[in-house]
Amino acid sequence: MNLESPYLIIDMVQETFTNEGEFQLESGDVLSNFQLAYSTQGQLNANSDNVVWVIHALTGDTQVQVWWSGLVGEDKFYDPSKYFIVCANLLGSCYGSTQPLSQNPTTGESYYYDFPNLTTRDMANALELLRIELGIHQINTLIGGSLGGQVGIEWAYLLQNKVKNTIILASNAKTAPWTIGFNETQRMAISADQTWGEKFPEAGKKGLEAARAIAMLTYRHPDNLTEKQVDEPNKIDNFRASSYLRYQGQKLAKRFNALSYWTLTKTMDSHDIGRNRNGAALALSQIPSRVLAIGVDKDLLFLKEESQFIANHVQRGTYREIKSPYGHDAFLIEYEQLNYILSSFYLENND
Ligand SMILES: CC(=O)SCCNC(=O)CCNC(=O)[C@H](O)C(C)(C)COP(=O)(O)OP(=O)(O)OC[C@H]1O[C@@H](n2cnc3c(N)ncnc32)[C@H](O)[C@@H]1OP(=O)(O)O
Ligand SMILES: N[C@@H](CCO)C(=O)O
Numbered sequence: 001m002n003l004e005s006p007y008l009i010i011d012m013v014q015e016t017f018t019n020e021g022e023f024q025l026e027s028g029d030v031l032s033n034f035q036l037a038y039s040t041q042g043q044l045n046a047n048s049d050n051v052v053w054v055i056h057a058l059t060g061d062t063q064v065q066v067w068w069s070g071l072v073g074e075d076k077f078y079d080p081s082k083y084f085i086v087c088a089n090l091l092g093s094c095y096g097s098t099q100p101l102s103q104n105p106t107t108g109e110s111y112y113y114d115f116p117n118l119t120t121r122d123m124a125n126a127l128e129l130l131r132i133e134l135g136i137h138q139i140n141t142l143i144g145g146s147l148g149g150q151v152g153i154e155w156a157y158l159l160q161n162k163v164k165n166t167i168i169l170a171s172n173a174k175t176a177p178w179t180i181g182f183n184e185t186q187r188m189a190i191s192a193d194q195t196w197g198e199k200f201p202e203a204g205k206k207g208l209e210a211a212r213a214i215a216m217l218t219y220r221h222p223d224n225l226t227e228k229q230v231d232e233p234n235k236i237d238n239f240r241a242s243s244y245l246r247y248q249g250q251k252l253a254k255r256f257n258a259l260s261y262w263t264l265t266k267t268m269d270s271h272d273i274g275r276n277r278n279g280a281a282l283a284l285s286q287i288p289s290r291v292l293a294i295g296v297d298k299d300l301l302f303l304k305e306e307s308q309f310i311a312n313h314v315q316r317g318t319y320r321e322i323k324s325p326y327g328h329d330a331f332l333i334e335y336e337q338l339n340y341i342l343s344s345f346y347l348e349n350n351d
Contacts (some may be wrong), residue, residue: 010080012041012065016096017088017130029116032105036130037062037096038088042080044136049164051136052078054087055127055144055152057332058264059256061095062087070335077339078141086134090151091126092118092263100259101201112199115263120147120271124155131162138162142289145169145331146302147264150271153310156287157273165349166287167342169294169331172306173280173313174272179301182218183265186211190258204258209249211261216248221298221327284313291317292345294338299328318345 016037022030039062044050054064054072064087065073072078078085089097092115100115131139142163144152149171156166172179190196193207229240274280293311295304304321311317320341324330331338 010041010074012039012063012080014039014062017133019126019129023122023126023129025116025122026119027117031091031098031116034091034098034126035096035102036088036091036098036126038086038130039063040084040086040134041065042082042084044084048136049138049140050083051139052083052085052141052143053127053131053139054078054085055142055148055155056087056090056093057144057146057148058268059252059261060148061093062089067332071338071342077342083140086136088127088130090147090264091123092260092267094257094260099257100263101257110199112203112259113197115259117270118263118267120150120154120267121158121275123151123267124158127151127155128158139164141165141167143167143169144171146171146328147268150175150268153273153284153287153291154271156289156291157283159289161288163289165292165345166289167292167294167345168307168310170296170299170302170307170328171293171310172271172302173284173310174274175269176303176306178303180269182214182301183269186214186265187262189214190262193258196258201257204262205253208256208258208261209246209253211249211258212252213245213249216245218301219327219329221300221325223298223325224327227325280309281313284310285315287314289316290349292320292341293317294320294322294331294341296322296324296326296328296330298324298326299330301328318348320345 016035018035022032023034060067089095091097092099100111104111142152149168153168189210190204190207193204196204225241229244231240274283277283291314293307295307308319311319322330322334322337324334326333
């Protein structure tokens with residue numbers, strides 16, 4: 001039986017917010033007149049208590065119904081007939097928000113390599129300005145994975161009682177040296193590209209391909225490649241794992257730019273909810289919302305212990321685990337487990 005409603009089509013609205021004036025960054029730099037692209041789907045209800053705000057990961061965009069299609073959309077867990085769903089493109093990302101290829105209003109030229117360093121706290125502050133612009137006083141659920149989870153936990157700290165449920169997937173409170181190391185290898189690949197340093201939009205593109213190939217090995221567990229990339233017996237070259245990683249590199253380089261990738265990985269490196277707040281444990285203990293931290297048992301990039309750390313240090317934390325051979329990317333793929341974990345969380349909390 002097809003349970004999907006053929007006549008329920010709720011339009012997604014795509015808009016751009018401009019923050020007029022100077023935006024102070026943690027680095028001491030300022031960003032003038034920044035823009036954030038964002039999408040909304042559904043309507044704010046009479047009690048204004050049905051906002052679900054999704055924060056995308058490293059290479060995501062505002063089209064949450066596309067990249068999280070098993071969780072968000074009509075007849076899905078977060079259904080726009082029930083919820084007002086907002087997803088903004090993070091500052092620095094190349095899907096409509098201000099990023100290194102944008103025009104610097106001060107010079108009239110694109111920023112390129114002069115784009116400032118952004119932190120997850122800066123990104124949370126930018127989302128906060130958008131929330132105020134949209135007249136949203138209360139967020140029912142703030143949810144994000146990986147980089148999106150890092151921005152999410154920063155924003156939950158800032159929002160205090162303005163958010164009821166904070167859901168952080170495959171993420172952490174402070175980036176580990178291990179993760180910074182992986183990001184550095186990817187930036188080394190980008191800067192080894194002979195076009196890196198030049199001022200044209202595709203600068204560093206071949207390097208970005210290599211960076212994504214390296215990154216894919218951190219987004220997956222060896223079991224995933226063992227299962228999916230099986231070669232015929234007796235081969236001595238042209239292995240499936242090689243063409244897979246080359247393909248993934250090309251696929252990303254067609255839709256992303258190396259400067260934005262550089263900026264966002266730097267943002268991930270400096271993430272630390274405890275910076276100038278006497279450490280991560282204390283900062284987490286000052287978050288009043290309910291927090292569900294979801295780890296992935298085979299995540300090699302953001303270890304499950306990092307999600308457990310979040311759940312153990314917030315005031316009202318719950319830890320749940322996805323079991324998956326995919327590794328880190330499981331939070332974008334394992335919909336059956338995600339639906340079960342989310343349903344249980346809301347049921348246990350009487351929502
Ligand atoms: C505009 C936008 O697209 S932005 C938003 C999209 N992206 C995001 O939001 C980021 C989050 N999403 C993701 O990172 C990914 O989409 C994921 C993790 C959810 C899924 O990753 P996928 O790449 O689809 O999955 P998977 O690892 O199974 O790879 C499948 C692809 O590899 C190809 N492939 C598999 N094995 C091989 C091989 N041995 N050799 C060459 N290609 C191969 C498949 O043909 C398939 O190609 P396709 O993507 O063109 O259909
Ligand atoms: N697959 C994810 C990995 C980072 O969590 C992305 O491309 O955004």
